[in-house]
Structures are given as C-alpha cells and as structure tokens.
Amino acid sequence: xxxxxxxxxxxxxxxxxxxxxxxxxxxxxxxxxxxxxxxxxxxxxxxxxxxxxxxxxxxxxxxxxxxxxxxxxxxxxxxxxxxxxxxxxxxxxxxxxxxxxxxxxxxxxxxxxxxxxxxxxxxxxxxxxxxxxxxxxxxxxxxxxxxxxxxxxxxxxxxxxxxxxxxxxxxxxxxxxxxxxxxxxxxxxxxxxxxxxxxxxxxxxxxxxxxxxxxxxxxxxxxxxxxxxxxxxxxxxxxxxxxxxxxxxxxxxxxxxxxxxxxxxxxxxxxxxxxxxxxxxxxxxxxxxxxxxxxxxxxxxxxxxxxxxxxxxxxxxxxxxxxxxxxxxxxxxxxxxxxxxxxxxxxxxxxxxxxxxxxxxxxxxxxxxxxxxxxxxxxxxxxxxxxxxxxxxxxxxxxxxxxxxxxxxxxxxxxxxxxxxxxxxxxxxxxxxxxxxxxxxxxxxxxxxxxxxxxxxxxxxxxxxxxxxxxxxxxxxxxxxxxxxxxxxxxxxxxxxxxxxxxxxxxxxxx
Numbered sequence: 001x002x003x004x005x006x007x008x009x010x011x012x013x014x015x016x017x018x019x020x021x022x023x024x025x026x027x028x029x030x031x032x033x034x035x036x037x038x039x040x041x042x043x044x045x046x047x048x049x050x051x052x053x054x055x056x057x058x059x060x061x062x063x064x065x066x067x068x069x070x071x072x073x074x075x076x077x078x079x080x081x082x083x084x085x086x087x088x089x090x091x092x093x094x095x096x097x098x099x100x101x102x103x104x105x106x107x108x109x110x111x112x113x114x115x116x117x118x119x120x121x122x123x124x125x126x127x128x129x130x131x132x133x134x135x136x137x138x139x140x141x142x143x144x145x146x147x148x149x150x151x152x153x154x155x156x157x158x159x160x161x162x163x164x165x166x167x168x169x170x171x172x173x174x175x176x177x178x179x180x181x182x183x184x185x186x187x188x189x190x191x192x193x194x195x196x197x198x199x200x201x202x203x204x205x206x207x208x209x210x211x212x213x214x215x216x217x218x219x220x221x222x223x224x225x226x227x228x229x230x231x232x233x234x235x236x237x238x239x240x241x242x243x244x245x246x247x248x249x250x251x252x253x254x255x256x257x258x259x260x261x262x263x264x265x266x267x268x269x270x271x272x273x274x275x276x277x278x279x280x281x282x283x284x285x286x287x288x289x290x291x292x293x294x295x296x297x298x299x300x301x302x303x304x305x306x307x308x309x310x311x312x313x314x315x316x317x318x319x320x321x322x323x324x325x326x327x328x329x330x331x332x333x334x335x336x337x338x339x340x341x342x343x344x345x346x347x348x349x350x351x352x353x354x355x356x357x358x359x360x361x362x363x364x365x366x367x368x369x370x371x372x373x374x375x376x377x378x379x380x381x382x383x384x385x386x387x388x389x390x391x392x393x394x395x396x397x398x399x400x401x402x403x404x405x406x407x408x409x410x411x412x413x414x415x416x417x418x419x420x421x422x423x424x425x426x427x428x429x430x431x432x433x434x435x436x437x438x439x440x441x442x443x444x445x446x447x448x449x450x451x452x453x454x455x456x457x458x459x460x461x462x463x464x465x466x467x468x469x470x471x472x473x474x475x476x477x478x479x480x481x482x483x484x485x486x487x488x489x490x491x492x493x494x495x496x497x498x499x500x501x502x503x504x505x506x507x508x509x510x511x
Contacts, residue, residue: 035104036135039111042128044073044083053135059101073133082131085110089128094136105137184243186230192376193369197361201228208356209235214308216293216353217331219360222410225331226291228360233287238327241286244279249292256300261307263316280313283326293353294334294345305349328353363405363412370401370412377413381420390420395430403437439480479507 031037036053040046049065060076062068073082078099081092085108092108113126188202208215209232217225226245233243251259262278279288290296296304307313308328312321330353339345363370374397378389392400405411419428419436478497486492494504 030132030134034134034136035138038133039130040073040082040086040133041130042086044086046071046073046076047130056101056135056138060099077133080133082108082133085131086128102138104135107134107136108132109134184230184234184239186227187234188231190227191224191231192372193366194372195366195368197366198369201358201360204358205232206235208232208358210237211356212237212327213355214328214330214353216336216355216357217329217360218336218357219331219333220362220406220408221333222408223360223362224409225333225360226289228358229287229289229291229329229331232329233289233327236287236327238286242283243287243289244283244326245289245291246279247291249295253297253300256297257303258316260300260304261313261315262322264318278313278315280307280324280326281322284324286326288326288328290328290330292332292334293330294332294336294339296345298344298346301346301349305346305352308349308352363408364403367401371397373409373412374400374416377409377416378420381413381417385420387420388426390416390423391427392433393427393429396428396433399430399433399437438477475507479504 031050031052034050034052036056037050038046038053039048046069049068054065057063057065057068060068062076068076073080079097081095081097085092089110089112091110092106095106095108097104097106109132110128111130111132113129188206191198191202193199205228215229215232217228219225229245230243233239246259248256258276258278260278260280262276262281307324311325312323314321336345336350336354340347340350363373374392375389381387382389400412400415407414415437419433422436422439423432425432479493482493482496483490486496490504491501494501497504499507
C-alpha cells in the first residue's frame with residue numbers, strides 16, 4: 001500500500017491518490033471490524049474471503065477457505081440476496097439473513113467500474129463488476145436486543161391502537177356522526193379490578209344503568225367516579241345520546257347558570273348575539289354528568305332542583321321555558337349529609353339526587369387490584385410516551401399495596417410516572433421504589449415484612465452519622481414536601497414552614 005500523500009498546497013493534484021487511499025482504508029476497516037466479509041465477481045462467483053468469515057464455513061459444509069472460493073454465491077450461502085444486488089446495482093445496507101449457519105445482520109454493496117472524470121469534475125460509474133458481502137453482527141438477538149425490544153414494543157402498541165380504533169369504528173357507542181356530539185369514553189371493562197369492593201360497585205352500577213332515575217356517585221377524589229359515569233351512560237338505553245359533563249368546581253360561580261341553562265341573544269354585556277344552549281339542552285336525550293355537585297352555590301341549587309322536578313329550563317335573559325330530557329348523574333367527594341346539616345346544601349335537592357347512591361371505594365379498600373391497575377396504567381403511559389412500561393417486582397407491588405393512597409388511582413398513576421422518569425432501570429424493586437416515594441414526600445410509607453429487617457438496619461446505620469448532616473437532610477425533605485404540597489409556591493411554602501421567604505431561599509441555595 002503506498003504511503004499517504006503529504007499535505008501540500010497542491011492537494012487537489014493528489015485527489016486521485018487520496019481517493020484510492022480512502023477506498024483501500026475503508027475496505028480494510030470493514031474487513032477488520034466486521035464479523036466476516038467476502039467478494040463476488042459480476043457472475044456471482046466468490047473470489048475472496050477474509051479470515052473472519054472462516055468460522056461460518058463448517059456450518060455451510062466447508063472445511064477451508066480454498067474449498068469455499070470459486071462457488072456461485074447462491075449455491076453455498078442459502079437465502080442470500082447477492083444475486084439481486086448484482087442484477088439491480090442497488091445496495092442492501094441492512095438486512096437479516098437466516099440460514100443453517102445462524103441469523104446475521106448483513107450488508108451487500110455493489111462494486112462498479114470507473115468511467116473516468118467528466119467535464120464537471122464528477123467521477124462516472126460504470127457497470128457492476130462485483131459486490132461485497134459484510135456480516136455486521138452474527139448474534140443480533142444479543143447485540144441488537146435494545147433496538148429489537150423497542151421495535152417489538154412499538155409494534156405491539158401499534159397493533160393495540162389499531163385494534164382499539166377498529167373496535168371504536170364498529171361500536172355504535174363510540175361512533176361520531178360528524179355533528180360534534182359527545183360520546184362516552186369508557187365502559188365497565190375500563191374500571192380495572194376484581195377485588196370484592198370493585199366487583200360490588202360495578203354490579204350496583206350496572207343495575208343503575210338500567211334505570212332512568214338520577215345516580216349519585218360518592219367517593220374520594222381519584223377513585224374513578226367519572227369513569228363509572230361514562231360506563232353507566234354507555235350501558236343505558238340512552239347510550240346513543242350525548243354524554244355531557246360539567247365540572248362544577250372548575251366553573252366560576254358567576255358563569256354556572258349560563259353554563260347550565262344557556263342564554264338568550266343579548267342577555268348580558270358581551271353575550272353572543274345568537275345566544276347559546278346550555279349543557280342541559282345539549283344533553284337532551286342523553287346523560288348529564290354533574291361532577292363535584294357538592295361545590296354548587298346555594299343560589300343555583302334551587303334552580304337546579306326546579307329544572308330536575310319540572311323537566312324544563314329557562315335560559316338567561318329569556319322568558320321562554322325550554323323542555324329537556326336528560327338523565328342526571330352527579331358525583332362528589334364531599335360529605336353531602338354533613339353539608340345539609342350545615343345549611344350549605346339544600347336538603348330537598350339532596351333527596352332528589354340521592355335516589356340511586358353508589359359509593360366508589362377508595363384504593364386502600366381494594367389493594368388486591370393494585371397489580372392489575374399498575375399493569376393497566378403502565379401500558380397506558382407506554383402508549384402515550386413510546387417508552388417501555390415499568391416492571392415492578394413482587395416486593396415493590398407489596399410496598400405499593402401498603403400505602404394509604406389519599407389521592408387513590410390518580411396518586412398511583414403519579415407515582416408510576418415518577419418511578420418511570422426517575423429510575424435508571426425499567427425493572428423496579430422495593431428499595432428503588434421506597435427511595436422514590438420518600439423523595440416525592442409520600443406519607444405513611446409501609447415496607448413489606450421481608451424488607452423490614454434490612455430497613456431497620458439501614459435506619460440504625462443512618463442514625464450513626466453527624467447530627468448536623470441528619471438535620472440538614474431532614475430540613476431538605478421538609479422543604480421538598482412543603483413545595484410539593486403548595487405546588488411550588490415559595491411564599492406559601494415559607495408560611496407553611498413558619499420561616500421568612502428570604503430564609504427559605506437561603507436554605508434552598510445551601511442544599
């Protein structure tokens with residue numbers, strides 16, 4: 001091999017030498033770093049084989065390179081696509097080849113004769129005179145496992161999405177007619193769980209779906225009340241009608257009446273000239289879901305009661321009564337009987353809504369459902385993010401089952417999202433999970449019995465450290481928990497901790 005030309009001002013004059021050197025260098029580089037390489041001529045006859053390819057020969061029925069050379073490539077390498085490369089002149093840069101020697105990731109590159117340099121200085125390429133076969137990896141299931149796993153996950157998610165889309169297209173409950181109608185998003189199958197508490201609430205909800213009376217869903221926040229409301233509508237005789245939802249706590253009191261009953265043209269300053277229908281009228285023939293009914297202002301409760309009793313509403317700024325036919329499903333996380341005793345909720349409205357009460361159990365009363373919920377939530381997170389779902393070990397699931405879960409399923413999802421984002425591994429054990437739970441400020445962390453002994457030893461070791469270090473760590477955790485509870489509001493955090501805002505910033509800077 002000639003020595004590389006020296007860098008001189010006449011470098012363009014050495015372009016031929018540089019190109020020849022680069023070609024030889026790349027050839028030797030591929031020959032040395034690949035798992036094996038060979039050359040064929042224009043007829044497909046093997047004319048050269050490197051030493052790396054020698055180890056595949058016994059499986060192909062040859063004892064030496066000399067015996068292998070001279071054969072037509074398709075006669076000695078089953079399933080090869082080298083003939084296609086010779087005929088088309090197109091490379092196959094990455095492909096999987098499987099034969100009796102194994103499964104390989106291979107590249108096939110055509111070789112062309114040179115035609116010389118054209119008028120514009122470009123180098124022309126002539127007919128195909130041969131091809132290079134390169135074995136990139138001889139164990140793709142090991143070498144490319146992360147890529148193969150991610151591809152398999154994406155393919156599975158794509159298949160699931162296609163099946164879900166197909167089921168929605170074929171299910172009249174989910175079909176959209178193009179008129180902007182609202183349809184239910186969930187069925188009873190969406191309420192994950194087979195614990196006695198979950199089975200019981202679904203049984204009562206199915207019975208409620210067959211009735212036309214109002215339903216009152218009672219339970220803590222994050223237990224799945226809205227999901228059950230969707231499912232009740234989807235299983236009722238009104239399933240083809242609209243499912244209209246109003247979160248009362250999210251709408252300002254001054255706008256609630258217009259949101260419920262609509263308004264006439266020019267009813268108030270800034271009102272739409274055409275007027276607007278309210279949620280009651282939109283739900284005509286379907287179901288109206290009133291979420292957080294316990295937050296409704298007293299003044300509006302009387303109008304709601306009259307609407308439910310008479311089956312008609314009076315839009316703002318109008319003297320006309322508009323009939324409607326909507327099945328009301330209400331939900332609240334508040335204690336309505338206590339609100340009635342305090343005079344904050346009308347007793348007659350309570351009795352009107354409390355015809356078919358359903359208590360949705362908190363997560364701590366259905367701990368046996370946590371593994372199934374973790375799997376379902378993890379799959380949903382993976383579908384949205386494109387990342388693999390977390391895999392929790394049995395001791396990690398036992399740790400989750402020991403929590404109080406004040407935020408119920410919504411809190412469980414938040415914890416899983418934090419675990420996925422903050423862990424370096426897809427597989428999560430109880431030790432990793434406990435650390436993340438503590439850093440997140442989750443209260444009442446209870447360890448499985450199998451981990452309690454080692455945890456006690458760790459705590460004892462942690463106490464045998466300088467007191468200043470322990471105090472600093474405790475202060476850091478207290479600030480983190482306070483910030484989490486106030487949503488990151490520094491002023492509110494300082495007040496909660498009983499320190500000035502300047503002191504809070506100083507402590508945060510020193511951490």
